[in-house]
Amino acid sequence: xxxxxxxxxxxxxxxxxxxxxxxxxxxxxxxxxxxxxxxxxxxxxxxxxxxxxxxxxxxxxxxxxxxxxxxxxxxxxxxxxxxxxxxxxxxxxxxxxxxxxxxxxxxxxxxxxxxxxxxxxxxxxxxxxxxxxxxxxxxxxxxxxxxxxxxxxxxxxxxxxxxxxxxxxxxxxxxxxxxxxxxxxxxxxxxxxxxxxxxxxxxxxxxxxxxxxxxxxxxxxxxxxxxxxxxxxxxxxxxxxxxxxxxxxxxxxxxxxxxxxxxxxxxxxxxxxxxxxxxxxxxxxxxxxxxxxxxxxxxxxxxxxxxxxxxxxxxxxxxxxx
Amino acid sequence: xxxxxxxxxxxxxxxxxxxxxxxxxxxxxxxxxxxxxxxxxxxxxxxxxx
Numbered sequence: 326x327x328x329x330x331x332x333x334x335x336x337x338x339x340x341x342x343x344x345x346x347x348x349x350x351x352x353x354x355x356x357x358x359x360x361x362x363x364x365x366x367x368x369x370x371x372x373x374x375x376x377x378x379x380x381x382x383x384x385x386x387x388x389x390x391x392x393x394x395x396x397x398x399x400x401x402x403x404x405x406x407x408x409x410x411x412x413x414x415x416x417x418x419x420x421x422x423x424x425x426x427x428x429x430x431x432x433x434x435x436x437x438x439x440x441x442x443x444x445x446x447x448x449x450x451x452x453x454x455x456x457x458x459x460x461x462x463x464x465x466x467x468x469x470x471x472x473x474x475x476x477x478x479x480x481x482x483x484x485x486x487x488x489x490x491x492x493x494x495x496x497x498x499x500x501x502x503x504x505x506x507x508x509x510x511x512x513x514x515x516x517x518x519x520x521x522x523x524x525x526x527x528x529x530x531x532x533x534x535x536x537x538x539x540x541x542x543x544x545x546x547x548x549x550x551x552x553x554x555x556x557x558x559x560x561x562x563x564x565x566x567x568x569x570x571x572x573x574x575x576x577x578x579x580x581x582x583x584x585x586x587x588x589x590x591x592x593x594x595x596x597x598x599x600x601x602x603x604x605x606x607x608x609x610x611x612x613x614x615x616x617x618x619x620x621x622x623x624x625x626x627x628x629x630x631x632x633x634x635x636x637x638x639x640x641x642x643x644x645x646x647x
Numbered sequence: 648x649x650x651x652x653x654x655x656x657x658x659x660x661x662x663x664x665x666x667x668x669x670x671x672x673x674x675x676x677x678x679x680x681x682x683x684x685x686x687x688x689x690x691x692x693x694x695x696x697x
Contacts, residue, residue, distance in 0.1 A: 338654075338657055338658045338661040338662075339661060339665070340661045340664055340665070341664045341665045341667075341668035344665070344668070372686055374682055374683070374686055375683065375686060378679060378683060381679075433676070437676075437679070437680070437683075440680075440683065441679075441683040441687070
């Protein structure tokens with residue numbers, strides 16, 4: 326990034342809300358949700374205050390890595406319509422302040438997790454922050470079209486950290502939750518990038534539609550969707566999910582595949598999408614199939630984790646199919 | 648041109664808001680560490696030799 330740009334004096338007076346914005350609160354809320362699911366699915370008793378501290382640490386850690394991301398990516402963010410209003414590119418907050426906030430919150434969250442819960446969970450949290458801020462943001466994002474495939478690991482780890490916070494271990498079922506988010510990320514982000522690729526091209530970010538073209542992206546979305554659905558259904562066969570989970574993952578998976586198939590047959594991303602606003606859902610007719618899959622992917626993941634959460638909170642027995 | 652006095656008032660208000668947010672954050676952190684310490688020590692205190 327251009328350091329002179331990041332360190333230039335702010336053009337506007339920063340309010341506390343601008344610093345909160347650096348933590349990407351919407352992403353934090355998703356992280357809290359998936360981490361809570363991991364924590365509950367671990368199935369061991371934990372003091373409610375310690376459970377809340379674990380979730381807080383994971384949320385703050387996610388916010389810290391988001392702040393580091395906004396510091397490093399200020400040059401890219403300034404060129405993209407979706408991100409140019411962020412605190413650093415808009416001049417409300419200095420790049421150095423975002424960096425400091427990210428480092429301080431990273432240290433606080435990891436240390437508190439280690440002291441309050443256990444150092445295995447703290448280590449996983451530290452790894453997640455470094456992976457997102459360094460491996461994804463500083464390296465993968467600007468280098469390869471596989472950026473969000475590999476970088477998706479950072480977003481997939483919170484349920485494992487939640488699980489590890491309770492038990493001090495990360496068994497296969499915890500990694501299965503991680504695998505669901507990991508496999509979900511490519512079709513989710515590529516569907517979005519099919520109708521925002523102009524922005525990414527302008528910023529020089531090698532997203533899949535920019536590098537390989539829209540047709541190849543639509544094909545890869547379909548392939549990843551075909552791989553994703555069995556992974557999503559798997560918890561029903563590993564003692565993690567119950568009958569409700571099997572129904573939600575199966576029926577939702579069918580809808581997911583249908584939308585991915587329709588997107589594959591569409592021309593989404595073939596032409597530029599001259600949108601007039603910054604919304605993620607308001608697209609022109611040609612990109613509707615991409616928008617539909619993007620929107621449904623969020624609903625599908627939310628339903629999967631919500632079903633697991635409810636089943637475990639209500640004490641419903643998982644299926645014993647084997 | 649914008650009014651410098653008004654800009655100063657806006658800047659002061661923003662700074663005050665930031666200071667309060669930092670203070671609240673630190674207070675919450677101190678309380679959290681205290682509560683966590685009490686919870687973690689609690690079981691051991693009950694198990695001590697009398």
